[in-house]
Amino acid sequence: MSTPMQKPTVVYGRPVNVDGVPNLYSGTEVQPWTAPQPGIDNLGISSIDTFAVPGVGEYTVPFEGYVRVVRSEPTATEWANAEVYTNLIEMRMSGNSPELGEITVTLNPDCLSAGQIRTPFDPYAGEGPSAKACRMAVGAIFAMPKLGVHLINKEPIILTIDDVRQIPPAGSPGKGQVYRMLPLHDIRRPDDEPVAYVTSLRFTMGGYLTREQLS
Amino acid sequence: MSTPMQKPTVVYGRPVNVDGVPNLYSGTEVQPWTAPQPGIDNLGISSIDTFAVPGVGEYTVPFEGYVRVVRSEPTATEWANAEVYTNLIEMRMSGNSPELGEITVTLNPDCLSAGQIRTPFDPYAGEGPSAKACRMAVGAIFAMPKLGVHLINKEPIILTIDDVRQIPPAGSPGKGQVYRMLPLHDIRRPDDEPVAYVTSLRFTMGGYLTREQLS
Numbered sequence: 224m225s226t227p228m229q230k231p232t233v234v235y236g237r238p239v240n241v242d243g244v245p246n247l248y249s250g251t252e253v254q255p256w257t258a259p260q261p262g263i264d265n266l267g268i269s270s271i272d273t274f275a276v277p278g279v280g281e282y283t284v285p286f287e288g289y290v291r292v293v294r295s296e297p298t299a300t301e302w303a304n305a306e307v308y309t310n311l312i313e314m315r316m317s318g319n320s321p322e323l324g325e326i327t328v329t330l331n332p333d334c335l336s337a338g339q340i341r342t343p344f345d346p347y348a349g350e351g352p353s354a355k356a357c358r359m360a361v362g363a364i365f366a367m368p369k370l371g372v373h374l375i376n377k378e379p380i381i382l383t384i385d386d387v388r389q390i391p392p393a394g395s396p397g398k399g400q401v402y403r404m405l406p407l408h409d410i411r412r413p414d415d416e417p418v419a420y421v422t423s424l425r426f427t428m429g430g431y432l433t434r435e436q437l438s
Numbered sequence: 439m440s441t442p443m444q445k446p447t448v449v450y451g452r453p454v455n456v457d458g459v460p461n462l463y464s465g466t467e468v469q470p471w472t473a474p475q476p477g478i479d480n481l482g483i484s485s486i487d488t489f490a491v492p493g494v495g496e497y498t499v500p501f502e503g504y505v506r507v508v509r510s511e512p513t514a515t516e517w518a519n520a521e522v523y524t525n526l527i528e529m530r531m532s533g534n535s536p537e538l539g540e541i542t543v544t545l546n547p548d549c550l551s552a553g554q555i556r557t558p559f560d561p562y563a564g565e566g567p568s569a570k571a572c573r574m575a576v577g578a579i580f581a582m583p584k585l586g587v588h589l590i591n592k593e594p595i596i597l598t599i600d601d602v603r604q605i606p607p608a609g610s611p612g613k614g615q616v617y618r619m620l621p622l623h624d625i626r627r628p629d630d631e632p633v634a635y636v637t638s639l640r641f642t643m644g645g646y647l648t649r650e651q652l653s
Contacts, residue, residue, distance in 0.1 A: 233448050235593045236621065238629050275559040298631070306631070337592075343618050344490040344637050356618050360593040377552075378450045378575040378594050383617055402598055402615040403558050403571050406451065414453050416513070416521070422559050 235360035235379045236337025239295045239310040249433040255389045256352045258297035258305035263312070264391045265291050265437055267429025270316060274323065275404065275420045282323050283423075288316030289437055292391065302352055303342065307390060311336035311359060324369025331375050334362025340387060357384040357392055365407060374407035374418055382426065392428055399424025450575035450594045451552025454510045454525040464648045470604040471567045473512035473520035478527070479606045480506050480652055482644025485531060489538065490619065490635045497538050498638075503531030504652055507606065517567055518557065522605060526551035526574060539584025546590055549577025555602060572599040572607055580622060589622040589633055597641065607643055614639025 240261075247262040270286040291313035297305035314336075316328040330336060338359030360379035367374065384397040399405075401424055406417035455476075462477040485501040506528035512520035529551075531543040545551060553574030575594035582589065599612040614620075616639055621632035 234628070237623075237631065281559060308631075339621070339632075341619075344496060344635070345618070358617070358619075378596065381593065381617060400615065400617040402573070402596060403560070404556075404573075406554070408452075413449070416452065416523075417554075420559070 231335040232333055233362060234335040234337065235362065236310075236335070236339065237295075237308045238335060238337065239293050239308050241293050241310075241312060244293055246434075247431060249431045249436075251431050253389050253391070253393065256302045257389070258300065258302055258307060259294070259390055261294055261296050263291055263293045265289065265432050265434075266391060266393060267432055267436075268314075268316060268426060269429065270318075270424060270426035272318070272399075272421060273423040274407075275422045276418070277420075280322065281422065282320050284318040284320045284323065284326060286316040286318035286326070286328060288314070288328070289429075289432055290314045291437070294390065306339060306341040309338045309340065309357075309359060311338070311361060314361075314363070323367055325367075327366040329364050329366070331362035331364050334379070336361040336363075336379070338382070340390060340392075352388075354385070355387040355390075357387045357395075357397075358382065364410065372418060373410040375410045375413065376405060376407055376421070377413065378405065380405060380421065380424065382424075384428065393430045395428050397426045397428060399426070446550040447548055448577060449550040449552065450577065451525075451550070451554065452510075452523045453550060453552065454508050454523050456508050456525075456527060459508055461649075462646060464646045464651075466646050468604050468606070468608065471517045472604070473515065473517055473522060474509070474605055476509055476511050478506055478508045480504065480647050480649075481606060481608060482647055482651075483529075483531060483641060484644065485533075485543075485639060485641035487533070487614075487636060488638040489622075490637045491633070492635075495537070496637065497535050499533040499535045499538065499541060501531040501533035501541070501543060503529070503543070504644075504647055505529045506652070509605065521554060521556040524553045524555065524572075524574060526553070526576060529576075529578070538582055540582075542581040544579050544581070546577035546579050549594070551576040551578075551594070553597070555605060555607075567603075569600070570602040570605075572602045572610075572612075573597070579625065587633060588625040590625045590628065591620060591622055591636070592628065593620065595620060595636065595639065597639075599643065608645045610643050612641045612643060614641070
């Protein structure tokens, strides 16, 4: 399995070192309230995205697939002060819609999709340790062969997970922070009008996958 | 007054032609429910931004200044179907905080800050014409001389105005769609940890300014 890492021209956050970082698969133990050593998390993901095509309609499509996320060394050993930086180094989700056909979502290699896990500035009140907030700014390609287009976003899709009590936040629900509409452009004509919009995106991080489940 | 337009490496939306487009100043008449001819709107703006500096504190700073926005030809003559594309070609806002000192916000010339005005896919129900939604993805530089830093955002700040009944939406309140925190990086060390975060941003578009008010 290769890691497609051409030099991106758009960097949405902090780059994270990948060299020598171990791949983590099914069977990896996760400790709550603990900032783990660097790793590449190979995780399942599911998502329900709504696309609006101007003058045509809105279509809600369920997706299933996987992501590979490299995590940095935590900035502190204790949970409360630990920040972890992340890069999405691979993504592959597939969905199907009667109108839009088969859709495959992968990373846009022109963008470094980057994020972090840290304690929010308005943490949840309550007893015990504070949950963290996870965010990732993503540049994607939506391949829609039935329509003969590859769509890209030119502003990142901000994926967020709240109430993070373990790293990685496997099993947690998350949201794409789309305000009304996020434009998608034809990769061949990125300066033209948007072809479609993402109007809603909800996802759930899955657990660790086996090596075989990623191929 | 010059228009600083070095070739940006990051393009957050659709580029809009500036050549030959007239500057519009104080005295320009605005018609509601009407998509006007292309123009460069020279408008006042005020904003209240909250910055969080990890381990130091949160600071809310009021800003005043101006923006220059170039608008495209509308895609249709009638209001309902007209979409208008916009680029922020200049911005200058100043604020002051006892802790952070003087702050000046300008455009990051490395980014093309771009947006659009269109009917949302979930328009307001009601009688009469539909209000439009305005959005702009912005790359900015926050100069903080007291702290000796220039901070940049590496994912765009999404500025939105709802209930747009005229173009430009002068006088309308707007919001920066910041989910919990938007990282700001030192322009000299953009790959390092964020130095600060924007945690809240609310703004109000002002009216047309005179030529003199922009200098």
